[in-house]
Amino acid sequence: MTITLVWAQDRAGAIGRAGVIPWRVPEDMRRFKEITGGSTVIMGRKTWESLPTAVRPLPGRRNIVITRARDYRADGAEIVAGLEAALDAAGEAAAVIGGGEIYAAAIDRATHLRVTEIDVLVDGADAFAPVVDPDRWESVTVGEWLYSSTGTLYRFIDYRRR
Numbered sequence: 001m002t003i004t005l006v007w008a009q010d011r012a013g014a015i016g017r018a019g020v021i022p023w024r025v026p027e028d029m030r031r032f033k034e035i036t037g038g039s040t041v042i043m044g045r046k047t048w049e050s051l052p053t054a055v056r057p058l059p060g061r062r063n064i065v066i067t068r069a070r071d072y073r074a075d076g077a078e079i080v081a082g083l084e085a086a087l088d089a090a091g092e093a094a095a096v097i098g099g100g101e102i103y104a105a106a107i108d109r110a111t112h113l114r115v116t117e118i119d120v121l122v123d124g125a126d127a128f129a130p131v132v133d134p135d136r137w138e139s140v141t142v143g144e145w146l147y148s149s150t151g152t153l154y155r156f157i158d159y160r161r162r
């Protein structure tokens, strides 16, 4: 099974603050759409709730939401009780799209990582990317640092499991 973790992080590995992503880099959103378009996306309940209603469920993708709550309802998404159930439901391929709790649970199962580094340092972050152990992951593409239309520097790095 192909399991791709997709995230954007700041220089210290932060991915979120108070339930949202604390930067705006439209180029990263475009890449996220390219990577996940047409596929199954797996996310934690808090990430689901962080999606703007206009893109909840994420259009053109099969949305799977992980929660411990038995009676949780998420219109347009399938609800499962844990990561294994999510992967079973997904079948051959899935993109795990956050947040911090779900990345931490999924990294040992992942086959590919598609990371965006954002050249900022977020104060007060409360959600973090998993640690990428260089003994387990090799970078296959390290993009150039580029300026976003918003002025923020970013780059894309792809890893595959060694």
Ligand SMILES: NC(=O)c1ccc[n+]([C@@H]2O[C@H](COP(=O)([O-])OP(=O)(O)OC[C@H]3O[C@@H](n4cnc5c(N)ncnc54)[C@H](OP(=O)(O)O)[C@@H]3O)[C@@H](O)[C@H]2O)c1
Binding pocket: 006, 007, 008, 009, 014, 015, 016, 017, 018, 019, 020, 021, 043, 044, 045, 046, 047, 048, 050, 066, 067, 068, 069, 081, 082, 083, 097, 098, 099, 100, 101, 102, 103, 105, 126, 127, 128
């Ligand atoms: N920068 C990025 O690329 C990126 C991507 C995605 C999200 N984010 C950010 O990350 C933050 C959210 O991340 P988070 O770590 O707080 O939350 P999360 O991983 O999105 O969701 C956590 C929730 O998932 C459920 N869950 C976790 N482990 C489970 C398990 N083993 N079994 C069953 N359910 C489980 C629980 O839901 P219940 O409480 O309902 O049981 C838990 O509260 C937000 O700020 C969001 O904006 C950033």
